[in-house]
Amino acid sequence: MRFMMIVKANAASEAGVMPATDMLEEMGKFNQTMIDAGVLITADGLQASSKGARVNFQANGSRTVTDGPFAETKELIAGFWIIKTDSLAEAVEWAKKSPNPAGEGVETHIEIRQIFEAEDFA
Numbered sequence: 001m002r003f004m005m006i007v008k009a010n011a012a013s014e015a016g017v018m019p020a021t022d023m024l025e026e027m028g029k030f031n032q033t034m035i036d037a038g039v040l041i042t043a044d045g046l047q048a049s050s051k052g053a054r055v056n057f058q059a060n061g062s063r064t065v066t067d068g069p070f071a072e073t074k075e076l077i078a079g080f081w082i083i084k085t086d087s088l089a090e091a092v093e094w095a096k097k098s099p100n101p102a103g104e105g106v107e108t109h110i111e112i113r114q115i116f117e118a119e120d121f122a
Contacts, residue, residue, distance in 0.1 A: 002041065002084050002115040003091040007101040008108060009049070009076035014069065016048045019103070026099040034083060039094060045079035088114065 019027070034040035049068035056064045070076060079101065085091045095110045102108035 001086065001088075001091075002082060002117065003088070004113050004115055005081040005083065005091065005095050005098075006077055006111040006113065007045075007079040008111070009046075009073050009078040010102055010106070010108065011073060012102075013078040014048050014050070014073050014076065016050070023099065023103060027101075030098055031081075033097070034081070034094065039083045039085055039090075041082040041084055043079070043081040046077055049076055082115070088112065 018024075031040060031043055034043075049070045052068040052070075054066045054068075054070070056066060058064065083091060083094060085094065091112050095112055098110060100106065100108065101110065
């Protein structure tokens with residue numbers, strides 16, 4: 001099963017503030033641990049929403065584009081991992097081993113969502 005572990009944005013990530021060097025090193029070690037265990041598929045951080053856009057689909061079929069930044073930081077994603085594990089429980093265990101993506105002493109969470117596979121539609 002594949003899972004996306006989603007790191008939520010915060011005021012610092014939306015301001016384009018890069019994590020401290022020690023945090024980047026800690027995340028690099030965590031990523032390497034997942035690579036060594038054969039569970040990491042990919043991992044990336046996302047730039048601030050000010051460098052993005054949203055395409056909005058209207059009920060009448062039209063589309064509009066809204067340029068970032070977006071107001072609701074708590075709804076934004078700052079980064080993600082895609083991992084392959086045997087269960088949600090195993091994915092949760094990996095997320096619990098992660099360094100705090102917002103930095104120690106800052107409250108945050110990692111959301112874990114299972115990715116649909118082709119056989120889910122068979």
